[in-house]
Amino acid sequence: MSPVLLSLVRKDLRLFFSDRRSVILSFVVPIALASFMGAITGGKGSDKVNRVSVLTVDQDQTELSAKVMKNLAGDPGLEAAVSELAPARSLVRNGKVPVAIVIPKGFAESSARAFFGSGERPVVTLFTDPSHATEASMVRGILTQHVMQAVSTAAFNGHQGAETIDSLLADVEDAGAVGDPALRDMLSGISRWQHQQATQPKPAPNEETEKGGLQIPFETRVEALAAEQGESYDGYAHSFGGMGIQFVLFASIDCAVALLTERQRGLWRRLRAAPLSRSMLLLSRAISGAIIGALILLALFGFGAVVFHIQVSGSLLGLLMVCTAFALMASTFGLLVASLGKTPQAARGLSVFAVLVMVMLGGAWFPAFLFPTSVQKLTLFAPTRWAMDGIDAMTWRGLGLEAAVLPTLALLGFSVLLGTLAVSRFRWEAD
Secondary structure: OOHHHHHHHHHHHHHHHHHHHHHHHHHHHHHHHHHHHHHHHHOOOOOOOOOOEEEEOOOOHHHHHHHHHHHHHHOHHHHEEEEHHHHHHHHHHHOOOOEEEEOOOHHHHHHHHHHOOOOOOOEEEEOHHHHHHHHHHHHHHHHHHHHHHHHHHHHHHHHHHHHHHHHHHHHHOHHHHHHHHHHHHHHHHHHHHHHHHOOOOOOOOOOOOOOOOOOOOEEEEEEEOOOOOOOOOOOHHHHHHHHHHHHHHHHHHHHHHHHHHHHHOOOOHHHHHOOOOHHHHHHHHHHHHHHHHHHHHHHHHHHHHHHHHOOOOOOOHHHHHHHHHHHHHHHHHHHHHHOOOHHHHHHHHHHHHHHHHHHHHHHOOOOOHHHHHHHHHHHHHHHHHHHHHHHHHHOOOOOOHHHHHHHHHHHHHHHHHHHHHHHOOOOOOOO
């Protein structure tokens, strides 16, 4: 290789590795993001199951329904908790829990008869959050498994199964000639076997004795709970909210870089000579940044309303409150970046990484159920999570103004915290 060419290559490599911003953007940020995304999606060879939170409501209060409830609570894919009907409906509707299972009164008797094709099948209601359709399908399959196991075991074993068979046999015999002889013979045989088994010692339960059954003994009715007006999940409303949050934060980074550039050019030094306090300067920047962020969100939702028919099914005032509070939070975040950053280049690289992490934790990219339970709890410390919850509540969920109060207060709290840190760390001149 030519010595001149070799010298030029060494020069370029030295310049690259001497620029901390280039190193961070090229190596640290992709490594950190890849590690984070791998962790939240389970990692390599992980046998841990991201359990779905489920509420169970037992209106039957029988031995069979209690067994179904017990099986659901012990399922490794579910995190089941017992509830009453009204609280379960409210929690699912407000997006706090993705699914609730309601076992109706008379379930034990009806399911046992329906198992042998006699009588109507009971209807188990599933309250679902429309934005968690995947989890609802998973819960429905698990529910079918446990109900079939419990009903088939009860039908062929125990006092309740014997009563059901005797009742069905009596119905067939009362039908006389109309009755099905094959069904009567089958039920008679089962009845004789059950009464014989009742006088013998019962073997220890195992996987084989838990199996059995003829047909699915129940039906499921999925009731998606959103707005009172019957609105369903609107993916456009969620995605526009998520992208709006992301790019408002990016706009705040641009404002921070502009501040740092002004400091490098000595503009802050001249401003210091004027009768202008540090708090006044930062407050003006916070207000202007919040206005820019609010305009971005307004433009996004305006476009979405016209082109994709995004509707504010809840409170318009609540949506404005959440968007304004988030715009202010993003503006103070930009001020903090400017206060902590030494150069525009380094500040941009680190702040972009911070924004990407906040957006992911907020649920704008990945549905929350993909996160491990520990990460889901961690998202409560991300302001983007509160912003997404507030926007969803005011758009497709159709919740009232009261549902916007807590996200707004949380975002204002983050604004105060970030703003205070920015003022305390602000420097008029570069180091």
